[in-house]
Amino acid sequence: MRTDTLLKVDSIQCQYGSQAVLDGVSFDVNDGDICCLLGPSGCGKTTALRAIAGFQPLTSGTITLGDQLLSNHSFQLEPEQRQIGMVFQDYALFPHLTVGDNIRFGIQKSPLLEQNEIVDSLLDLIQLESIAQRFPHELSGGQQQRVALARALAPNPRLLLLDEPFSNLDVDLRRHLNLEVRDILKEVGTSAILVTHDQEEAFAFGDRIGLLHNGRLQQWDTPFNLYHEPCNRFVANFIGQGGLLPGMSIDQHRIKTELGVMTGNRSYDWPANTPVDVLVRPDDIVLNPDNGISSTVVKKVFSGSATLYTLQLPTGSLVESLFPSHHDYSVGDTLNIQAEVEHLIAFLPDK
């Protein structure tokens, strides 16, 4: 497995006027990896992407690509010299150029034969050979976005930046194109960073995801770890479903809750009897008709193969659970449940 670092973002800060919108953000992108910057609106995702692309100066920190310095507080390599491609939300195709010529746009200095080879192989890759002569207004949104991807890949960039590229598309197409673009990037081996505020999209697209909040990177990790091992309350609440259940520490490994004593794969150094909140994901809750704790269905959200239930425990605390949708319970039903928590994640209560 290749683990060479391609992009190194080291403790960067960016400001608009006197307001810092990125502060101490650090992460590495390995060669061939596809990463996502995720977070709520205004957290600084686009600013981070613009800093990597060379459109946003740094007030401190450094960005390097391989051995090449891209930016620090006193230097900013021109965007066109960075070997970084960009795909935008609005496609930004040239309306007066055909699909083929849009793709050709960034490689016009190469010999014609080479240009033709690249355009043909990219048309093949995005499966649009048959419409190479069409103009952008004759294409669907998904086709336009595929052309934008091919155009960005034509100069063979070392890194591709994608800024909410699927957000103008309807849900089905979005999901489909997300996977298709991931497959294409993996096939050509191009490293990429996708900016999105949609965690499902990030989970499906990214080998690694960075979650930003108020200009600070909360966690840079695999989708699995962000979901199962969130490093703080913000990550726990932002990522995935589920919630925090009050409990009391027994010792380093065990926490007593209304759903029984929970143990997991990590230890905490809190003294016994410290009040804590335990993360309970929907997949941590299972039915136990004979020995489970009684709960009442207070809400249900059908999502096709599974239904997400909100269950109220005797003290009034709520937990969520995801059951296959052929078990169809109604609001008001009583379900006996137990917790099967593998990753014991707990936080001190908010002050």
Ligand SMILES: Nc1ncnc2c1ncn2[C@@H]1O[C@H](COP(=O)(O)OP(=O)(O)OP(=O)(O)O)[C@@H](O)[C@H]1O
């Ligand atoms: N040109 C600008 N001048 C001043 N403030 C700006 C400018 N661009 C962005 N900001 C502010 O910087 C912060 C980060 O903006 P940014 O666009 O990076 O966030 P984002 O996470 O990409 O948001 P969104 O998901 O809504 O696009 C926000 O508070 C925003 O209002």
